[in-house]
Amino acid sequence: MPARFELNGVFLSGPTYKVGLMLALAGEPFDYLHVNLMEGEHKQPPYLSKQRYGQVPLLVDRNNGRHLCQSAAILEYLADALGRFGGATLDERLQVREWLYWDFDRLAPAIYRSRGIRLGFMKGGEESLEFCAANAASALRTLDRHLAGKDWIVGEGTTIADIDIYGVLVYAGEAAVDLAPYLNVAAWLKRVEALPGFESPKGLLPAASREAA
Ligand SMILES: N[C@@H](CCC(=O)N[C@@H](CS)C(=O)NCC(=O)O)C(=O)O
Secondary structure (H helix, E strand, O other), rough: OOOOOOEEOOOOOOOHHHHHHHHHOOOOOOOEEEEEOOOOOHHHHHHOOOOOOOOOOEEEEEOOOOOEOOOOHHHHHHHHHHHHOOOHHHHHHHHOOOOOOOOHHHHHHHHHHHHHHHHHHOOOOOOHHHHHHHHHHHHHHHHHHHHHHOOOOOOOOOHHHHHHHHHHHHOOOHHHOOOOOOHHHHHHHHHHHOOOOOHHHHOOOOOEEEEOO
């Protein structure tokens, strides 16, 4: 029987990794379809008819034919659909959502952009890199203060807030951001990496399409 989920993405993409990590931690096998960004596949009508923003990731839920876009919204969908990592109460779910918005406002742009410039797939000079470094430091101070005395970002267990933010900070090294001074963040990263089903970006996202094992 084919896997329930089909993840369309690119192996270098942080937002694609977030969705793959969620599926892996939830124990959900998925077919992986490589989208050829170099050849502009994501801007062609067949892909745009499934992903209106012309971006990766795109998740297809074959149980109901839904096509889902935007990694944070996909994480919320999966938490709901699979009954995992959504938060234990309404208040936790609301806090989780706050962190998802915070990530894409404060943390992800700084890390992803710095990484993109350094790896050569985004434009930007020294000034942009300095701006990213200052914003990353500010966001990391916020997260580090928040994690003092806590194992997880929200509540007593892993949530999609942890998965979403891990999916940014895993690229800190490539963005030349040193996480060592942020002791609470460093300890939390290790907790995420010890979760059953955890996989690194390399382990989860191949360079070519792959069917679920
Ligand atoms: N907010 C989106 C961002 C997705 C995104 O930036 N995807 C990049 C790859 S990492 C992409 O598709 N870039 C090609 C483009 O935007 O044309 C999400 O979280 O899903």
